[in-house]
Amino acid sequence: MNAALFPDVIVNGETIPAASIAAEAQNHSAPKDKPGIAWRKAAQALAIRALLLQEARARGLEPDPEEMAPGRVETEDEALIRALLDQALTIAPVTDADVDAEWARDPERYRSAPLWDVSHILCACDPRDAGQTEMAGTRAKAILARLDGSAKGFAAAARESDCGSKASGGHLGQLGPGDTVPEFEAALRALTEGGMTPAPVLSRHGWHIIRLNASAPGQVLPFGTVRPKIAQALEKAAWTRASRDFVETLAKAAQIAGASLDPI
Template sequence: MSNALFPDLTVNGEPVPQAVIAAEAQHHYAPKDKPGIAWRKAANAVAMRSLLLQEARRRGLTPKAQEIGPGRFETEEEALIRGLLDQAIRVEAPSKDAIRAEYDRDPGRFRAPPLWEVSHILIACDPRDPESREKAEVRACELADKALQAPNRFTQLASETSDCRSRATGGVLGQLCPGDTVPEFEAALHKLSEGEVTARPVLTRHGWHVIRMDALAEGAVLPFEAVKPRIADALERTAWARAAREFVATLIEQADITGADLSRPI
């Protein structure tokens, strides 16, 4: 039933069943005591999808569903929205001068992968279990403080306390490259200087890690020709995203929507 907290949604005169919004709301986070936030987020998402579908059907599009994974195909709605964006959004390939200017703006952004020599202390836990996670975090924070106060004791601390098999070698993981570890661990490596220890433990699917960067070899700056295709692709994707935002903004401006507000994010 419609009320101020859960209003009915209408897009260009087309009512949207509340069951559709309720199903979408399951995919949007909100505090337990504020279910209206999840509803508004869901209403906005459904309204935007409805706008795109209406425009696709107005244009008479009938795209064939594409395979998006082994044995997995787009839904009819996904195919319609993709077909609409394919038709409505066209961007030109960036010129060589534009690609060169982007490279020259800061060649240092284009490097070969770095090489890290890393040691760590792992306090294992199941991150999905709040009690286990919090208990392990307290222990990991204690070890991080000890390692920061006495860096020369890191190897000893790892040998005595780590739940990783690397404890046998004082926590040494050896040389690592991007892609060798889980994303959360790698993200921490990108922030560390040589000899630095993480001030706070890092949580991954394996538990809490206290990490030390033993040695760091920055990758060499790559020549223009080596990164030209990558820059061209990035510039084209940026231009496509900008054109997509403009296209969507036009649809929103021309639309008559009640029960959702697409003028600002929630």
């Protein structure tokens, strides 16, 4: 490991070793060809954690771990940081006027989920098997070529599908967000009503030829329905801003080497 490129981080004299940063880096996303971004994110996260723990101990706080979910209890460090933020942050309560203004800014953002009426043809394979995937892909392309963009023969072609829906012409019924695997849904969202995928789409189940028979966009929800959601979002945003400002205050008074707290 190049110490110049991947140094230890030192926060107010406390050393965070490069090995700890390397382990943390696995929890941060970065382009495959730019591993340094994940490293910088990890170094920043651990530097902030160190700052908060140092401040909590300086204030004489004691950890009191809470159960976060069934079988999931806070670590002592997590409990200390929570106690510190509870003590240090003052969040102004969200008012009715705040919620009204946020709603009025763009009511179109608050919609029910869309519905899609979908048919598909599946050429099943295990994507981890290159040979199997190639053969299934060739088969899917041949079916798609016969269809030539026309929906007229879709139900007949669906008899060759490896999905149980072949008994109903490939019809899957009405689907909403999250009802299918991500690759399928991403392709579905790109289709216009009556459209068909121009090329087979690979998912964990195999190759799909997808047709969007009809769609119903989500409806704008009544204010009374979304009001609690808006209030919760405003509270979360206020807490995020306050915690960021608090960390910036700690950082200005700290001596930090090997990491930057600037946005990455």
